[in-house]
Amino acid sequence: MAEIEETESTDKKGLNFVEQIVWDDLQAGKNGGRLNTRFPPEPNGYLHIGHAKAICMDFGVAEKFGGTCNLRFDDTNPVKEDVEYVDSIREDIHWLGFDWGDREYYASDYFPQLYDLAIRLIKEGKAYVDDQTSEQIAAQKGTPTTPGENSPYRNRSVEENLDLFERMNAGEFDEGARVLRAKIDMASPNMHFRDPIMYRIIKTPHHRTGTKWKVYPMYDFAHGQSDYFEGVTHSICTLEFVVHRPLYEYFVKELADESYCPRQIEFNRLNLTYTVMSKRKLLQLVKEGLCIDILQGLVAGWDDPRMPTISGMRRRGYTPQSIRNFIEKIGYTKYEALNSVSLLEHAVREDLNAVSTRVMAVMNPVKVVIDNYPEGQTEMVELENNPENPEAGTHSMPFSREIYIERDDFMENPPKKFFRLAPGGEVRLKGAYIVKCTGIDKDADGNITTIHCTYDPDTRSGLPGSMRKVKGTLHWVNAATAVDATARLYDRLFSVENPAAETDKDFRELLNPDSLKVVKGIKVEPYLAENAVPGAHFQFQRIGYFTPDLDSTPDHLIFNRTIALKDSWEKAQKK
Numbered sequence: 001m002a003e004i005e006e007t008e009s010t011d012k013k014g015l016n017f018v019e020q021i022v023w024d025d026l027q028a029g030k031n032g033g034r035l036n037t038r039f040p041p042e043p044n045g046y047l048h049i050g051h052a053k054a055i056c057m058d059f060g061v062a063e064k065f066g067g068t069c070n071l072r073f074d075d076t077n078p079v080k081e082d083v084e085y086v087d088s089i090r091e092d093i094h095w096l097g098f099d100w101g102d103r104e105y106y107a108s109d110y111f112p113q114l115y116d117l118a119i120r121l122i123k124e125g126k127a128y129v130d131d132q133t134s135e136q137i138a139a140q141k142g143t144p145t146t147p148g149e150n151s152p153y154r155n156r157s158v159e160e161n162l163d164l165f166e167r168m169n170a171g172e173f174d175e176g177a178r179v180l181r182a183k184i185d186m187a188s189p190n191m192h193f194r195d196p197i198m199y200r201i202i203k204t205p206h207h208r209t210g211t212k213w214k215v216y217p218m219y220d221f222a223h224g225q226s227d228y229f230e231g232v233t234h235s236i237c238t239l240e241f242v243v244h245r246p247l248y249e250y251f252v253k254e255l256a257d258e259s260y261c262p263r264q265i266e267f268n269r270l271n272l273t274y275t276v277m278s279k280r281k282l283l284q285l286v287k288e289g290l291c292i293d294i295l296q297g298l299v300a301g302w303d304d305p306r307m308p309t310i311s312g313m314r315r316r317g318y319t320p321q322s323i324r325n326f327i328e329k330i331g332y333t334k335y336e337a338l339n340s341v342s343l344l345e346h347a348v349r350e351d352l353n354a355v356s357t358r359v360m361a362v363m364n365p366v367k368v369v370i371d372n373y374p375e376g377q378t379e380m381v382e383l384e385n386n387p388e389n390p391e392a393g394t395h396s397m398p399f400s401r402e403i404y405i406e407r408d409d410f411m412e413n414p415p416k417k418f419f420r421l422a423p424g425g426e427v428r429l430k431g432a433y434i435v436k437c438t439g440i441d442k443d444a445d446g447n448i449t450t451i452h453c454t455y456d457p458d459t460r461s462g463l464p465g466s467m468r469k470v471k472g473t474l475h476w477v478n479a480a481t482a483v484d485a486t487a488r489l490y491d492r493l494f495s496v497e498n499p500a501a502e503t504d505k506d507f508r509e510l511l512n513p514d515s516l517k518v519v520k521g522i523k524v525e526p527y528l529a530e531n532a533v534p535g536a537h538f539q540f541q542r543i544g545y546f547t548p549d550l551d552s553t554p555d556h557l558i559f560n561r562t563i564a565l566k567d568s569w570e571k572a573q574k575k
Helices: 017-027 049-064 083-096 107-123 134-140 158-170 219-230 245-252 279-289 310-316 320-330 341-355 526-530 569-573
Strands: 036-039 068-073 104-106 127-130 179-182 197-201 215-217 234-238 263-267 357-359 365-370 378-384 394-400 402-406 426-429 434-442 448-456 483-490 516-524 538-540 544-548 557-564
Touching: 017 049, 017 234, 017 263, 036 049, 036 219, 036 234, 049 068, 049 083, 049 234, 049 310, 049 320, 068 083, 068 107, 068 219, 083 310, 083 320, 104 107, 107 127, 107 158, 107 179, 107 197, 107 215, 107 219, 127 158, 134 179, 158 197, 158 215, 215 219, 219 234, 219 245, 245 263, 310 557, 320 341, 341 544, 341 557, 365 516, 394 402, 394 526, 483 526, 516 557
Parallel strands: 036 068, 068 104, 234 263, 357 538, 365 448, 483 557
Antiparallel strands: 127 179, 179 197, 197 215, 365 402, 378 394, 426 434, 434 448, 483 516, 538 544, 544 557
């Protein structure tokens, strides 16, 4: 494991340690000065933000140094793979801003070459067919401090091994009945060298090759060879593959010559607080929640906005730039770390602040009647679309005698330093006038139904009286033209900081019961309703960032809260 201590130093170019290695190789003229990376997802689920880090590395380093990056689907296990996942992976990579051109490959493309190599290794006495169960093989491998025991089938003849392997692929034997193993060294201090499995029997039809194959290569045998077949120069992966690197090199050298050999480099995975990155656990959430209503199930699918999947983050309203900015900020090292999700959320807020259109929406409306405003009159007020970007322009919003404000923006008996609306108090209505509360109406249960106000006509924004100072500014919508909508308020999926560390509990017990709250009957301004298209980003003034959900229609508007304006979670956890 000494190899893991490779230097992380950078030169004056500010390169991370992976980029430095690539740069040094290019300067030394390795592989003829050629650079070719690859991103090799297994199509057995949707990509998550951890994969986004790998995507940014694999494609990013190729872009930086004028190389190319392949997209290769590691489709060697038809039991878990599906075309749906292939399509979603393509979409996610493109959404993040990367492209592989015409370099889309599949490990299944190389099944014939891999099979031929296996036959060659058998003929050279470097591989054999083992009839033992997986449990027996595992027991014979020994421990890191004690050598393993040879399989009783290790010394089969070449002829018998060839016959059995060909019959394995012909479908004569049941799954699990036999495997093909490399004959290396059962006493090796590296456990991965103790006669690793190269092929197993799988009879599930493959999504590309159908029933042509009955034997499928294992990752350690297929991966390095696939890299070699494609001309990959730098095989960049995560730290758990450090111990696999000698085996990667062992198999590759069965093909490679002096002129070209792929190089494996490892970096740390992306781990986030309040999140799980296990595909197995994410799949479990999906399978247990798919057929259940979004309000009742664990999650509503791979693209549920609470999921750490790229599709879920896209549906929630995260921007590709915010994810890339976050990944750049946390960097690449040789040491595992648990990154705070607050850093990701900060990156999201920062980017959304720059690109989001400001609009008015009232989440919990109460009616305000401006008694001295002319009945039947409506005027249009101008509102900035984005104060961070003057080129974004403005839009108009109707104002009349009756409006809605947030119920929480009024208190009948306010405490000190309550700078919103109260009896006898004044506030500014954003983009419009200063109003003063003159009274309230209540129902039989004592609930406020209407707030009565008067307005100062000289204080409209842009008029001389607008300079008059009041301490509070409220958002609002015009009652007559407000459009009803639904808001889905998303929060962190788990209630504990590091769910993976809670080994004594089922991870589903750690789910945050408040990860989704649905608010119906919110009131939004007409401009927002008219521009609620998929992929649009809005800041609901004083509330948070929102985006139209995939379920949203013009007749039934649904907005997902991407993130609140401020991080209230960590503040609450510290109390």
